[in-house]
Amino acid sequence: MKPVNVGLLGLGTVGAGVVNLLTENRDEIVRRAGRDIHITRAAVRNPDKARECAVDGMQIGSDCQVIVDDPEIDVVLELIGGDGLAFDLTMAAIERGKHVITANKHLIALHGNAIFAAAERNNVVVSFEAAVAGGIPIIKAMRESLAANRIEWVAGIINGTGNFILTQMRFEGVSFEYALADAQRRGFAEADPTFDIEGIDAAHKLAIIGSIAFGIPLSFERVYTEGIRYLASADIAYAARLGYRIKPLGIAKRTPEGVELRVHPTLVPEKALLASVEGEKNAVMVYGDAVGPTVYYGAGAGAGPTASAVVADLTDTIRVLSTDPSGRVPHLAFQPDQISDAPVLDRADFECGHYLRVQVADQTGVMAAMTRVLADLEIGIDAILQEDPPTTEDDAHVIVVTKSAREGRVLEAIARIEAFDFARKSLVHIRVAHFED
Amino acid sequence: MKPVNVGLLGLGTVGAGVVNLLTENRDEIVRRAGRDIHITRAAVRNPDKARECAVDGMQIGSDCQVIVDDPEIDVVLELIGGDGLAFDLTMAAIERGKHVITANKHLIALHGNAIFAAAERNNVVVSFEAAVAGGIPIIKAMRESLAANRIEWVAGIINGTGNFILTQMRFEGVSFEYALADAQRRGFAEADPTFDIEGIDAAHKLAIIGSIAFGIPLSFERVYTEGIRYLASADIAYAARLGYRIKPLGIAKRTPEGVELRVHPTLVPEKALLASVEGEKNAVMVYGDAVGPTVYYGAGAGAGPTASAVVADLTDTIRVLSTDPSGRVPHLAFQPDQISDAPVLDRADFECGHYLRVQVADQTGVMAAMTRVLADLEIGIDAILQEDPPTTEDDAHVIVVTKSAREGRVLEAIARIEAFDFARKSLVHIRVAHFED
Numbered sequence: 001m002k003p004v005n006v007g008l009l010g011l012g013t014v015g016a017g018v019v020n021l022l023t024e025n026r027d028e029i030v031r032r033a034g035r036d037i038h039i040t041r042a043a044v045r046n047p048d049k050a051r052e053c054a055v056d057g058m059q060i061g062s063d064c065q066v067i068v069d070d071p072e073i074d075v076v077l078e079l080i081g082g083d084g085l086a087f088d089l090t091m092a093a094i095e096r097g098k099h100v101i102t103a104n105k106h107l108i109a110l111h112g113n114a115i116f117a118a119a120e121r122n123n124v125v126v127s128f129e130a131a132v133a134g135g136i137p138i139i140k141a142m143r144e145s146l147a148a149n150r151i152e153w154v155a156g157i158i159n160g161t162g163n164f165i166l167t168q169m170r171f172e173g174v175s176f177e178y179a180l181a182d183a184q185r186r187g188f189a190e191a192d193p194t195f196d197i198e199g200i201d202a203a204h205k206l207a208i209i210g211s212i213a214f215g216i217p218l219s220f221e222r223v224y225t226e227g228i229r230y231l232a233s234a235d236i237a238y239a240a241r242l243g244y245r246i247k248p249l250g251i252a253k254r255t256p257e258g259v260e261l262r263v264h265p266t267l268v269p270e271k272a273l274l275a276s277v278e279g280e281k282n283a284v285m286v287y288g289d290a291v292g293p294t295v296y297y298g299a300g301a302g303a304g305p306t307a308s309a310v311v312a313d314l315t316d317t318i319r320v321l322s323t324d325p326s327g328r329v330p331h332l333a334f335q336p337d338q339i340s341d342a343p344v345l346d347r348a349d350f351e352c353g354h355y356l357r358v359q360v361a362d363q364t365g366v367m368a369a370m371t372r373v374l375a376d377l378e379i380g381i382d383a384i385l386q387e388d389p390p391t392t393e394d395d396a397h398v399i400v401v402t403k404s405a406r407e408g409r410v411l412e413a414i415a416r417i418e419a420f421d422f423a424r425k426s427l428v429h430i431r432v433a434h435f436e437d
Numbered sequence: 438m439k440p441v442n443v444g445l446l447g448l449g450t451v452g453a454g455v456v457n458l459l460t461e462n463r464d465e466i467v468r469r470a471g472r473d474i475h476i477t478r479a480a481v482r483n484p485d486k487a488r489e490c491a492v493d494g495m496q497i498g499s500d501c502q503v504i505v506d507d508p509e510i511d512v513v514l515e516l517i518g519g520d521g522l523a524f525d526l527t528m529a530a531i532e533r534g535k536h537v538i539t540a541n542k543h544l545i546a547l548h549g550n551a552i553f554a555a556a557e558r559n560n561v562v563v564s565f566e567a568a569v570a571g572g573i574p575i576i577k578a579m580r581e582s583l584a585a586n587r588i589e590w591v592a593g594i595i596n597g598t599g600n601f602i603l604t605q606m607r608f609e610g611v612s613f614e615y616a617l618a619d620a621q622r623r624g625f626a627e628a629d630p631t632f633d634i635e636g637i638d639a640a641h642k643l644a645i646i647g648s649i650a651f652g653i654p655l656s657f658e659r660v661y662t663e664g665i666r667y668l669a670s671a672d673i674a675y676a677a678r679l680g681y682r683i684k685p686l687g688i689a690k691r692t693p694e695g696v697e698l699r700v701h702p703t704l705v706p707e708k709a710l711l712a713s714v715e716g717e718k719n720a721v722m723v724y725g726d727a728v729g730p731t732v733y734y735g736a737g738a739g740a741g742p743t744a745s746a747v748v749a750d751l752t753d754t755i756r757v758l759s760t761d762p763s764g765r766v767p768h769l770a771f772q773p774d775q776i777s778d779a780p781v782l783d784r785a786d787f788e789c790g791h792y793l794r795v796q797v798a799d800q801t802g803v804m805a806a807m808t809r810v811l812a813d814l815e816i817g818i819d820a821i822l823q824e825d826p827p828t829t830e831d832d833a834h835v836i837v838v839t840k841s842a843r844e845g846r847v848l849e850a851i852a853r854i855e856a857f858d859f860a861r862k863s864l865v866h867i868r869v870a871h872f873e874d
Contacts, residue, residue, distance in 0.1 A: 001763075021727050025587055031652060031775035032584045032767070129582070135728035137582030145566070145574030147469045148748030150462055215468060273734065276713055283732075290458050291572035291745035294735035295720075297710065297874075298728060308728035311585030319764040326438075327759030330469065338468035437734075 017303030103130035135305025149288025156284035162248035258343030348408030353432030454740030540567035564750035572742025586725025593721035599685035695780030785845035790869030
């Protein structure tokens with residue numbers, strides 16, 4: 001059969017990874033896909049720059065439009081990133097009847113609703129397995145393998161940079177800043193790490209997960225997002241003393257009142273499977289009503305894992321070329337006319353456990369006052385710890401882990417505790433999650 | 438669109454699970470699949486028996502042939518089990534142009550090559566996601582999501598009964614017989630547990646995994662298989678002392694000389710992800726050269742998880758109905774004309790670590806003699822432990838964990854050690870595996 005012609009928008013780390021993978025495993029890939037894959041053109045910012053891959057047989061230029069317009073190209077790989085040029089080119093490729101594959105979570109989270117609508121009008125497919133959890137096939141698992149399930153919740157470590165930083169803080173006892181610099185040295189964090197450490201990257205991915213899990217439109221702007229920048233080593237150590245590890249989690253959960261979509265650092269019991277996902281690794285846990293809990297683990301980033309997901313999308317797209325549009329897997333798991341919105345809960349309505357740590361003057365009555373506040377608000381207590389903080393001599397750290405409680409009440413408790421004279425600084429608040437595995 | 442008509446062969450636990458799932462989650466499933474699913478007929482041994490599911494709208498009879506012959510039926514679910522009648526009916530359905538879905542690992546492992554050849558001749562698809570690791574989508578992950586990878590090895594806990602028994606032996610300190618009876622009481626083991634405890638069930642699944650991973654024909658008869666029946670609580674305890682857990686593993690591994698296909702209890706380091714897969718749960722780890730290690734975890738059996746996989750196959754099959762055969766995923770991952778055989782290694786050529794435990798007379802010179810044997814055969818030692826055995830007072834247990842060594846040499850070492858006068862009984866030999874995760 002005639003080879004499939006592919007055009008590349010962008011030939012940076014991921015683009016070069018795709019080209020290298022298609023070269024090195026060509027035989028293995030063609031034996032599976034049944035058809036050869038030719039990358040005929042690539043558009044790059046600077047065509048004279050040296051590349052991390054062989055480029056023979058490929059026309060390299062700086063004009064992206066040429067690729068979108070080339071009638072010989074069947075599939076366009078958008079590997080530019082961001083949501084500006086990438087969006088325009090993706091839409092242009094779709095309008096010209098080309099299938100698109102992207103690793104760009106930012107693009108899909110913000111513009112996916114428009115992109116998928118355009119793709120359906122033009123009878124093409126936009127694939128994005130690499131956009132969530134890199135090499136882990138979580139999109140396919142949720143869209144196809146769990147198609148018979150009502151998905152109740154998804155909880156995932158979906159930002160490798162954040163997980164690496166928190167793992168280093170725990171193993172090495174270092175500060176957030178030190179661990180971040182270490183991640184940057186090892187290539188696990190960008191020079192500008194804002195998206196990773198502020199939770200924005202994870203929120204992009206969680207928006208996609210939530211939509212596929214529950215059949216709602218992509219709702220990035222409704223994801224509650226907290227980063228890991230303000231986590232102190234002391235809290236990681238206290239959590240460990242209480243039998244927990246702190247992991248950067250994205251959580252999508254169905255409740256009778258609507259869905260929770262939230263990204264924040266989270267205490268998970270050290271015996272939980274997610275607790276043993278260390279370093280830059282990712283893992284996503286999905287609870288379906290028929291199958292129960294399932295977990296998908298692997299590398300969430302890097303040239304090889306990302307290329308693995310992009311080329312898997314490419315072999316799927318080859319199959320799509322000979323498929324009637326009615327027989328395709330819907331972009332967001334549910335048939336387009338079956339997507340329906342649901343209320344996304346405000347943080348005040350989240351229900352989970354809460355870790356509260358307050359620095360107090362070491363005087364009598366503190367514990368009585370604090371536990372009184374919690375009792376008045378009917379917030380149950382799971383554990384209490386009092387510790388000498390690492391820095392001052394006169395103060396104490398009081399740590400309370402609550403039972404599951406509505407966050408609105410916990411915020412009220414925090415306000416009341418912070419108002420006490422004995423409270424030295426604003427209270428540290430980290431959520432706690434218990435997931436059946 | 439017109440509903441898809443499905444005929445059921447068998448309406449036991451799994452069949453009822455499928456019917457119940459299609460009833461309870463009908464809305465969710467149709468919203469994804471885009472087409473309704475009707476089970477129009479079921480064939481059962483005794484049509485008068487009460488069923489664990491609603492059967493309205495379904496014609497129930499005892500004649501399987503009626504289902505295979507019904508021109509209104511698009512898809513046949515083979516849920517009878519075994520490799521006799523199930524094989525005949527599967528082939529008959531294929532010959533009549535029907536797509537088939539099965540959860541029957543026994544059938545696929547033994548007759549898959551013939552079944553898939555017949556399916557390709559007749560332009561139909563035979564799906565079997567539920568046959569390996571129950572509700573975990575390992576077939577789809579390996580066939581589609583990892584299609585760009587050269588798969589180097591797969592290691593999985595693919596028999597839930599075995600994992601449950603070994604977990605109970607470790608947690609409760611009970612004997613194999615006690616744990617087996619417990620598993621039977623809880624419904625995790627059959628009345629006749631032979632297939633589970635002798636490793637045959639896992640070998641069926643491993644044959645399928647090996648074929649899909651490496652593009653070789655199904656080779657059940659070439660899987661080296663050891664059960665867990667002869668494991669003693671003492672070895673589970675000694676392994677724990679040395680930092681290991683014993684797990685029932687299926688391992689498929691590429692080597693320069695051929696492929697290893699083996700099922701046996703295995704020591705895995707307690708920090709390894711597979712070590713934390715407890716109870717009746719399954720997990721499969723796949724190492725692809727581009728993606729690195731990935732792990733898939735969940736329930737490997739039970740009505741709900743199995744039905745989840747069967748109905749996922751059904752939604753895939755609905756999509757196949759409108760697909761050109763050239764665009765289908767090949768049954769064994771590689772295009773039929775691209776499957777090529779490879780040598781399957783004999784156990785003498787396996788390479789891994791080995792746990793050796795020998796009961797010896799408590800006399801001087803024992804350790805020197807044993808370590809001399811290993812040194813002569815150039816087998817490195819990782820750890821040595823000497824213990825008082827639980828039952829006798831005069832003897833000692835000597836446990837050696839070797840570094841990675843070719844099994845032929847280790848078998849020679851075992852023969853020499855067993856020949857010593859001080860060796861009381863035949864030596865216990867369990868393999869050790871270290872997998873990067």
